[in-house]
Amino acid sequence: EADIYQTPRYLVIGTGKKITLECSQTMGHDKMYWYQQDPGMELHLIHYSYGVNSTEKGDLSSESTVSRIRTEHFPLTLESARPSHTSQYLCASTTTGRTYEQYFGPGTRLTVT
């Protein structure tokens, strides 16, 4: 099993609250990703990182922000949650040159009421 962890697994929160979804990996991977997954839809890349202090926005426009201060840690923050942010958020990591081999965390199911 992959050594990549996400917390919380489930979160129900009210509109306007600030939330941080945590993602950590112990494999020493330099690349990390955040995806959004909705039922019947493909995974959409919302953020990725090549390494410490390197972050980029993905294909899907997102109001979230990320940071990469440590190799193993890649948290995602929503400053003001809205019902449209309700989704499954998946974190993944891989090593340079092996983008095809991504290791995924178990996901965070976020519901904004």
Place this chain on the structure above:
Amino acid sequence: QKEVEQDPGPLSVPEGAIVSLNCTYSNSAFQYFMWYRQYSRKGPELLMYTYSSGNKEDGRFTAQVDKSSKYISLFIRDSQPSDSATYLCAMTLSGGYQKVTFGTGTKLQVIP
């Protein structure tokens, strides 16, 4: 039009059946073709990957890539109830490219 098209299913088969899962794609520059398996309430896990065209076999699983038709397949022989999951095809331009394009996934149920 989506870059990768995948029938969402659900696909229901009896135990022991041969399962065929397929994806089509539009970007001829894709070089790596992957199949991920996702169990309920879990993240996807890499099942197999193929570089360029051809077949690759791993136990009961066989992946095929036909670049001329822009069509990839995953075959599961002697399907088991434990194979019940959602199967996502995925593709990327190269090992060093930063992004992977995923299909929507096909939900498979193997009935005992």
